[in-house]
Amino acid sequence: MNPVPNNQALTRASDPPWLALPREIVDVLRPMMPGIVEAIIATVPQTVPAYARPIEGRFGRGLRSGVAVALDRFLQLPGTRLPALSEENRQLVAGLGSGEFRQGRSMDALLSAYRMGARVTFRELSRISLEQNLGLSVVVNLGESILAYIDELSAVSAEAYAFERSERAGAVERRRTELLELLLHGQADEAALRQAASMADWVLPARLAVVTLPLDRADGLRLQLGPGALVVERETDVVALVPARQSKAVQDHLEKALRGRSASVGPAGGWQQVPESLRLAVLAAAVMPSRENPDDPPVWAHDHLDQIILGIEPTAVAELAQRRLAPLQRLRPAQREKLARTLLSWLRHWGQRASMAAELGIHVQTVGYRVAQLRELFGTELEDPQARFELELVLHAGRR
Numbered sequence: 001m002n003p004v005p006n007n008q009a010l011t012r013a014s015d016p017p018w019l020a021l022p023r024e025i026v027d028v029l030r031p032m033m034p035g036i037v038e039a040i041i042a043t044v045p046q047t048v049p050a051y052a053r054p055i056e057g058r059f060g061r062g063l064r065s066g067v068a069v070a071l072d073r074f075l076q077l078p079g080t081r082l083p084a085l086s087e088e089n090r091q092l093v094a095g096l097g098s099g100e101f102r103q104g105r106s107m108d109a110l111l112s113a114y115r116m117g118a119r120v121t122f123r124e125l126s127r128i129s130l131e132q133n134l135g136l137s138v139v140v141n142l143g144e145s146i147l148a149y150i151d152e153l154s155a156v157s158a159e160a161y162a163f164e165r166s167e168r169a170g171a172v173e174r175r176r177t178e179l180l181e182l183l184l185h186g187q188a189d190e191a192a193l194r195q196a197a198s199m200a201d202w203v204l205p206a207r208l209a210v211v212t213l214p215l216d217r218a219d220g221l222r223l224q225l226g227p228g229a230l231v232v233e234r235e236t237d238v239v240a241l242v243p244a245r246q247s248k249a250v251q252d253h254l255e256k257a258l259r260g261r262s263a264s265v266g267p268a269g270g271w272q273q274v275p276e277s278l279r280l281a282v283l284a285a286a287v288m289p290s291r292e293n294p295d296d297p298p299v300w301a302h303d304h305l306d307q308i309i310l311g312i313e314p315t316a317v318a319e320l321a322q323r324r325l326a327p328l329q330r331l332r333p334a335q336r337e338k339l340a341r342t343l344l345s346w347l348r349h350w351g352q353r354a355s356m357a358a359e360l361g362i363h364v365q366t367v368g369y370r371v372a373q374l375r376e377l378f379g380t381e382l383e384d385p386q387a388r389f390e391l392e393l394v395l396h397a398g399r400r
Helices: 026-046 057-075 087-102 107-131 135-187 190-199 221-225 247-260 271-287 305-310 314-324 333-348 353-360 364-383 383-399
Strands: 208-214 231-232 237-243
Touching: 026 057, 026 107, 057 087, 057 107, 057 135, 087 107, 087 135, 107 135, 135 190, 135 231, 135 237, 135 271, 135 314, 208 247, 221 231, 221 237, 221 247, 247 314, 271 305, 271 383, 314 383, 333 353, 333 364, 353 364, 364 383
Parallel strands: none
Antiparallel strands: 208 237, 231 237
16 A cells, blocks of 8 residues: 655644644544554553443443544544644543542543553554555654644643632632631521531531631631631631640640731630630630730630620720720711611621621612721721720620
């Protein structure tokens, strides 16, 4: 058989390597494809441990179909400038990558299978090309084309795998934030909490404690606290819920993670006590002297309950209200009342505008307008934990 002429259309470096292959090669190779499919199916499970299973049932059908579709697409490429994958093929290959994540495997298995499939394909196609006297240049171009094709398959699958992993992480993070909100506000019964914890891939510990710290001291906090902690960033601070096993080693680990972060830790207790742990953690942060140095340990609220009580002496509330709420005194009574209710809601909901809008019965944009007014009136006081605590204290006292 005479050698198939080489395609001379490859004129630009950006052109795909399969443009250099002659179209006639497709007629030579197509009858060989069923045998190549079977060779790949026989080889991959033997060389990739993750796929070492009987080639039958759904797995066998999926593997055979995937290999056949990939090879069929490859045969559409010689002598063309077509992209490696059509839109339909791209979706199928992406599905393989996202499927690997959902099956709990790393990308290593699929990439190994691609590489092994490429080796088998090149071995068989180069053998056929030589037997048919197609010429050495055709064999070289076949090798380059197969490598480029497999690189594209690998890239598309890896991107889909990463996207699936990111989506899963984002969904879990959202569910964990929702779970933390339920616990902090005491808004659910045990059955609902356990269901929410299951959906958030989190085991509800027997004992928990709340940690609060400034937002600017939270770098690396999630990593140091570990996967057992729930962490949410609020407008000016961070709240974390940590398992509180009665172990000195556990407490030492938590203290090390929080050292130098100006953190405050509420008393430990069951999930029903989480709102109280938060309240006492916030009180402790406001009452106790600031701990700003890198070596300063966190404030443990249970060690300072007497100082917390003294810090909120009722007889001082009126004087504190006069001082803290002075910016509102210049307003008309109706406006003063409106902004006082908005400020209390802002403090209670940590600046989350959707929750504030629902509580106040106003539009989210109206919440934003009022918060802007409050920031203009109170300035940097709204960024000060001590000032926020005292504002919430006097505003609550005024509502009793």
